[in-house]
Amino acid sequence: MPKNGPDPRAILDLDRIVHEPARLAILTVLASAEEVSFLFLQRVTGLSKGNLSSHTQKLEAAGYLETVKAFQGRIPVTSFRITEDGRTALRAYQQQLRALLPKEGKP
Template sequence: MDKLDTFKKIGKLEKLIHEPSRLAILTALMGCQQADFQFLLNLVGMTKGNLSSHLSKLESGGLIVVEKTYLGKRPITYLSLTEHGRKSVSKHWQILDDLRKSI
């Protein structure tokens, strides 16, 4: 792969996914069917407000589904990747891997 091809691949990275906090969230969700908000909060080490903000952007972009429900009387929020989200994250990691290999 020549340098021009490398730069073309960089241009294919999706900005919504590539932001480090969102990439961490999405990568965590790739490893499971769904995760609850508290688990994800502990895993990625963000504040509640920061995590909520990123989740809203990912939900608006069609990458995740946010489901609010109750466990007994306790409210709980579940997060999962959409099919589009799963494919997009896989493609994103493939581009990054191709770039790494081309160096």
């Protein structure tokens, strides 16, 4: 009898915006804090500046985060917040993943 795991087609439906590791890392960080600065995000993820910039732009275009530009003293500081849509997308993604992972102990 063939073991039947998760539906392989479901795997193909994963949200590609979230699925990209760099963006998943970003969303994960944003989900656990109200607002996060560009620099902090860069340090904690280890992404290059260019890379981080383009990924946040993509996430913003998707409506998953919003960019907040402000000044601290006179130097400009860019920060990000996850949006409701972003939080929803992240949770949905995590739910899908959970459904795909086998139950923990495969003999």
